[in-house]
Amino acid sequence: MRVVFPQxxxxxxxxxxxxxxxxxxxxxxxxxxxxxxxxxxxxAADKFSEENSSSVRLSAAASSTLAQQALAGAPFDxxxxxxDLTMDKxxxxxxxxxxxxxxxxGNRLALIVPRAVVNNHxxxxxxxRDLLSPRIRRIAxxxxxxxxxxxxxxxxxxHEILEPLRTKLVSATHxxxxxxxxSSGAVDAGFVYVTDVPIARSKVAIAYTSDDSDSExxxxxxxxxxxxxxxSTASAFINHLTSPSNLKxxxxxxxxxx
Amino acid sequence: MSVVMLSVIVSLKVALLATLVVVILATPLAWYLTxxxxxxxxxxxxxxxxxxxxxxxxxxxxxLMLMSPRGILGRFWLAVSDKxxxxxxxxxxxxxxxxxxxxxxxxxMESFASVPQRLESMAETMGLSPWRCWWKVTLPLAARGLGAxxxxxxxxxLGEFGATTMVAGSIPGETETLAVGIYNSVMNGDxxxxxxxxxxxxxxxxxxxxxxxxxxxxxxxRAV
Numbered sequence: 424m425r426v427v428f429p430q431x432x433x434x435x436x437x438x439x440x441x442x443x444x445x446x447x448x449x450x451x452x453x454x455x456x457x458x459x460x461x462x463x464x465x466x467a468a469d470k471f472s473e474e475n476s477s478s479v480r481l482s483a484a485a486s487s488t489l490a491q492q493a494l495a496g497a498p499f500d501x502x503x504x505x506x507d508l509t510m511d512k513x514x515x516x517x518x519x520x521x522x523x524x525x526x527x528x529g530n531r532l533a534l535i536v537p538r539a540v541v542n543n544h545x546x547x548x549x550x551x552r553d554l555l556s557p558r559i560r561r562i563a564x565x566x567x568x569x570x571x572x573x574x575x576x577x578x579x580x581x582h583e584i585l586e587p588l589r590t591k592l593v594s595a596t597h598x599x600x601x602x603x604x605x606s607s608g609a610v611d612a613g614f615v616y617v618t619d620v621p622i623a624r625s626k627v628a629i630a631y632t633s634d635d636s637d638s639e640x641x642x643x644x645x646x647x648x649x650x651x652x653x654x655s656t657a658s659a660f661i662n663h664l665t666s667p668s669n670l671k672x673x674x675x676x677x678x679x680x681x
Numbered sequence: 682m683s684v685v686m687l688s689v690i691v692s693l694k695v696a697l698l699a700t701l702v703v704v705i706l707a708t709p710l711a712w713y714l715t716x717x718x719x720x721x722x723x724x725x726x727x728x729x730x731x732x733x734x735x736x737x738x739x740x741x742x743x744x745l746m747l748m749s750p751r752g753i754l755g756r757f758w759l760a761v762s763d764k765x766x767x768x769x770x771x772x773x774x775x776x777x778x779x780x781x782x783x784x785x786x787x788x789x790m791e792s793f794a795s796v797p798q799r800l801e802s803m804a805e806t807m808g809l810s811p812w813r814c815w816w817k818v819t820l821p822l823a824a825r826g827l828g829a830x831x832x833x834x835x836x837x838x839l840g841e842f843g844a845t846t847m848v849a850g851s852i853p854g855e856t857e858t859l860a861v862g863i864y865n866s867v868m869n870g871d872x873x874x875x876x877x878x879x880x881x882x883x884x885x886x887x888x889x890x891x892x893x894x895x896x897x898x899x900x901x902x903r904a905v
Contacts, residue, residue: 431739443712446817453768453852455850457864458868458869461713461869480852480853480855481852481853482768482850482851482852482856483850483851483865484850484851488847491742491745492745492767492847492849492850494766494767495745495746495748495749495752495753495767496749496750496755496765497765497767497768497850498765498767498768499768503836599868599870600868601869602868603867603868622870623870629856674776677894
């Protein structure tokens with residue numbers, strides 16, 4: 424029994440000191456990405472690491488969480504947000520490297536319904552006003568603090584149906600959670616980005632797509648954090664994201680060029 | 682290495698470190714709280730058990746502040762390892778520690794309470810120092826209960842999600858644990874990975890629960 428204690432301490436010390444394999448790579452970038460952009464940014468990052476022989480690691484979360492983490496001092500080199508308000512917050516804290524902030528690409532909101540519903544009665548949903556129908560009981564939308572939630576509510580407000588629909592709205596932590604709710608049929612409709620739809624194409628259908636006239640323009644922004652020790656690689660990565668060849672890749676996935 | 686294996690390794694690493702620290706810190710504390718009375722004990726116990734009832738996300742928010750390079754934990758870690766604590770696997774371990782701490786503390790307190798004080802005083806009258814008595818009598822008698830508690834804490838640490846995503850993010854192969862991996866793959870429509878991760882979690886949870894149950898069952902039999 425007596426020998427157990429020191430061994431336990433040794434093991435504990437050993438564990439705490441194990442560095443993560445990829446952390447050891449010098450000059451690697453850590454990029455905070457909004458969940459709705461994970462796959463495309465991963466593809467862009469893979470290409471970038473290939474061409475520049477520097478590793479890029481992604482940490483995905485809702486834009487608001489990314490901002491919170493950045494404000495708390497998380498060691499991101501680059502942060503990508505799904506709107507400019509969130510980026511404004513990071514900028515207000517004086518965290519952004521001068522001249523590194525850039526708009527990358529745009530998106531559109533889609534009102535989606537479960538496919539099972541399409542076969543029954545959802546043929547009735549072709550416009551936002553159809554959401555007022557008593558058949559539609561629950562509408563999933565991302566939380567207010569998440570860009571998708573902000574845009575969605577702004578869209579409803581513009582059509583003057585936010586108030587009457589308020590009791591039907593179900594808040595989800597972010598846009599992919601909305602997608603999961605709609606594809607499982609737990610709700611009757613939901614607001615996601617057009618680019619989110621393909622990953623659940625067999626389960627959801629688009630009932631309505633927003634255009635610039637009825638919603639605030641939706642765009643993603645990228646910026647390097649001034650405390651990054653790899654600022655030049657960070658701005659090279661942002662340049663890569665906005666390069667013509669990469670923008671083409673984004674467009675193929677349904678994003679919209681600004 | 683596959684995504685599943687990477688998440689399993691991260692999860693086990695996180696849960697193991699968390700459980701070790703919890704056992705080291707909470708065992709003496711649990712003994713002290715069971716055997717000593719002092720004013721404000723009720724309050725101290727209440728505060729220590731708080732993570733059991735607080736939403737993990739709220740704990741994550743508090744930890745985010747503590748782990749920031751300006752926060753006390755973040756500053757300490759930066760001084761020791763020269764690396765930021767946020768978005769590291771150690772940050773995930775701290776989150777898991779805080780969440781699983783009260784689970785182990787409760788189990789350890791019950792376990793110490795079940796040790797007959799009669800045996801301890803007998804040992805002391807036979808000339809054992811209080812410290813030796815603790816090692817030779819109290820700890821061995823409580824060991825099974827403590828082990829059961831540690832397994833329970835480890836199982837909880839394995840599943841921690843809310844506080845973990847907040848402070849550790851979700852970097853595949855580094856901070857993406859099983860629970861965080863399941864969430865991310867569901868969100869990305871990757872059901873195959875989600876179900877593979879969920880199956881592994883299920884197996885680990887079953888092992889931990891059975892082991893924990895059989896340990897506490899044994900100690901119940903021995904107590905009779």
